[in-house]
Amino acid sequence: MNKVLVSASVLSADFLHLAEDVNKVITAGTDQLHLDVMDGHFVPNLSFGVPVIGALAKMGLSTPLDAHFMVNNPMDYLDLCVKSKVDIMTIHAEVCPHLHRCLGAIRQAGLKAGVAFNPGTSVETLAYVKDLVDFVLIMSVNPGFSGQKFINSALDKIALVRKMLGSEVRIGVDGGVTPQTAPLCVQAGADVLIAATAIFGKDDYSEAIRAIRG
Ligand code: DX5
Numbered sequence: 108m109n110k111v112l113v114s115a116s117v118l119s120a121d122f123l124h125l126a127e128d129v130n131k132v133i134t135a136g137t138d139q140l141h142l143d144v145m146d147g148h149f150v151p152n153l154s155f156g157v158p159v160i161g162a163l164a165k166m167g168l169s170t171p172l173d174a175h176f177m178v179n180n181p182m183d184y185l186d187l188c189v190k191s192k193v194d195i196m197t198i199h200a201e202v203c204p205h206l207h208r209c210l211g212a213i214r215q216a217g218l219k220a221g222v223a224f225n226p227g228t229s230v231e232t233l234a235y236v237k238d239l240v241d242f243v244l245i246m247s248v249n250p251g252f253s254g255q256k257f258i259n260s261a262l263d264k265i266a267l268v269r270k271m272l273g274s275e276v277r278i279g280v281d282g283g284v285t286p287q288t289a290p291l292c293v294q295a296g297a298d299v300l301i302a303a304t305a306i307f308g309k310d311d312y313s314e315a316i317r318a319i320r321g
């Protein structure tokens with residue numbers, strides 16, 4: 108089993124003091140920075156775009172940037188992701204009729220390729236793209252907003268993906284991850300715990316990350 112990583116979701120960071128808050132969460136021990144890009148079409152919300160990720164990259168962080176694209180046309184942003192030093196580019200299966208081609212293109216550009224699945228989406232397609240995937244993101248809320256309640260059926264889905272893909276591929280869980288739900292996710296086979304509210308909503312980020320890690 109891979110070491111379990113915590114990826115702090117910047118969606119709930121203090122946007123007025125983003126650099127300070129990001130430095131604070133890195134000092135507190137987050138393993139990755141999870142960056143939620145939303146377009147107001149695929150999900151009913153807007154967040155920030157790749158320029159903000161590029162600005163963070165210019166800070167010269169050594170913490171990997173894990174970009175989660177909740178947009179209808181994620182491949183339009185591949186070149187910008189390369190320029191902005193994104194490490195993992197995750198796209199949603201629901202918007203990619205040519206998932207095989209898209210994941211291959213992300214890898215060919217030198218990034219790690221991730222594929223995300225909404226709570227109502229089947230993961231069967233993974234069987235046909237598994238050689239092109241570095242990261243599978245199981246949504247445990249309907250994406251668009253932080254602070255939502257964990258959907259329990261995500262646990263069965265994580266276990267199914269772990270069985271399908273073995274131990275090599277990292278499996279992340281995103282939405283409603285707290286010190287209570289995190290151990291259930293790890294038990295099911297997740298090894299990347301993504302959290303916004305359970306970290307940025309607390310006064311002590313180190314303590315919050317420790318509590319999620321378990
Ligand atoms: C939801 C985003 C998540 C979100 C998680 O659409 O993809 O990354 O920030 O927020 P919490 O941890 O508060 O559920």
Ligand code: ZN
Pocket residue numbers: 116141142143175281301
């Ligand atoms: Zn996310």
